[in-house]
Amino acid sequence: MSAPDNLRIVLASRPTGRPGPENFRIEHAALPSVSDGQVLLRILYLSLDPYMRGRMSAVKSYAAPVEIGQVMEGGTVAEVLESRLADFKPGDIVLSHSGWQSHAVADGSRLRKLDPAAAPVTTALGVLGMPGFTAYSGLLTIGQPKPGETVVVAAASGPVGSAVGQIARLKGARAVGIAGGAEKCAFVRETFGFDAVVDHRSPDLAAELAAACPDGIDVYFENVGGKVWDAVFPLLNGFARIPVCGLVAQYNSSGEFEGPDRLPVVMRQILTKSLTLRGFIQTEFAAQRPAFQAEMARWIAEGVLKYKEDIVEGLEQAPQAFIGLLEGRNFGKLIVKA
């Protein structure tokens, strides 16, 4: 490989509403130089995830925003090109958090070595990575599904939703998915094995969801918000648990939301049905990661837990692919092959 440059995708401007290509800029820079205690990485795969929309806004969230002109943030699988760090050598494949670029230097603090023989390395960005752990930790710690209970999750063909439903079933619960379009719905039912699936594009989502949940809903794993919430909410049973890990449907909104004010009705139901709403980000459950890695890897090896990846070729495609992700155009875990 002869002196490649570093291709970087930076935040060009902050979007108001849905992001467009103009919010990103592709830059070429010199390869970063490596100091003692660092490695030089070539990015193989970049993970695209809905949380990145939050990083594009200046609003303080649980993490700091990406600054204008900075490389967009993101999880990556990379190959070590050069190492001045004990324990890493050229050719090693690692999980890193190097962002939307072709090369990066990193110290060891956020690197984890991957074993390509154990599982396809892309799974470290999906079912065995952050999205899978989000599903596992949120569902089991907050949702606590019991055998026979009904668990509902939206974006059910995506990496979090598909894992939520399958783990729910492995724990003896009934899984009902919500997905967009006939193809995704069929996949959720047939490949992921959900007990029922409802198309959120249906003109009568609420009635179809009610029919799919004859015993009500005990756990709603909230990752989208919007009209799915409105369909789910009346069906919640007493003592239902609602882990909240995402609100994709409202990520592109800002300012005031039109009335009526739904909060008093929601608060009343929280009170009278003894509901639990709990926002979370998987990092708080770090202590469970070893159990997650072991259990998920076993389920995958046994063939009882499936996953689907949607791999886009070429780092330059990342902005368009990410814009599509926010509109549900991906089908499975969205990954860019750099």
Next chain:
Amino acid sequence: MSAPDNLRIVLASRPTGRPGPENFRIEHAALPSVSDGQVLLRILYLSLDPYMRGRMSAVKSYAAPVEIGQVMEGGTVAEVLESRLADFKPGDIVLSHSGWQSHAVADGSRLRKLDPAAAPVTTALGVLGMPGFTAYSGLLTIGQPKPGETVVVAAASGPVGSAVGQIARLKGARAVGIAGGAEKCAFVRETFGFDAVVDHRSPDLAAELAAACPDGIDVYFENVGGKVWDAVFPLLNGFARIPVCGLVAQYNSSGEFEGPDRLPVVMRQILTKSLTLRGFIQTEFAAQRPAFQAEMARWIAEGVLKYKEDIVEGLEQAPQAFIGLLEGRNFGKLIVKA
């Protein structure tokens, strides 16, 4: 006592909005007759509590509504006049759930004998009864205050709020109360010993609450809703816990609430701050009652936990007293001496 009749206050009609005297009717009936396995009770004290507003509406809540023409529901302290039940004899003082009337029969299932020597019997309706247990179980199980954290509660001069703040302090947390008017605020600070108190009638509740909570809010014990919620919400810290036991401010509302829609903003904060909202009713924590009885009785005996009762004379006054309760006109635990 020569053949008294039974004075009963029944639900005459369902209120729309705030209840008025016309929603209640006073009736005189014959004393009920006692069968085997029952006692005849003379009601000494009737507890009036905000939850009763819910029972006046036909809407299904966690409990069935009171039917039109039925005696209003409520907790009571009563004297046994006649007993055809082992373990109870005339003169015994019991906690019962006999409702708004002067006499009642009861089987043993919801009777608990009280020891007038151990504590004033009215405390069984307040600090050592349902309101005290609501405070204790909701705060400790859901709120889980840690030393140094800030706990906020409204209706801080009432039976639930005053116990919440004092228990929070006994557990090492900082208690900030919200109450209505200078007299109640002074009592909350001086007698109940809260660290700070804010008057909800202040034109700048939000700024005063912010000043009283320089380190933000870790636990908000929600028993009122409305404008207090709006003042509290921006001050919540990451991982804050919100036990929801009441929403007095919206009990008299029905139909749609005017916009803007606050729900998306609340959901976003639940997500980004990893908040916990949890509705509850104390009955679900029944297993903790013995610990509660022991610990609260000890705190009262040691003088480290205070309570205040607001006793109204005459069962006929119950409707007006209850209407006043929903408007915050009581000062302390509202009890009717029958």
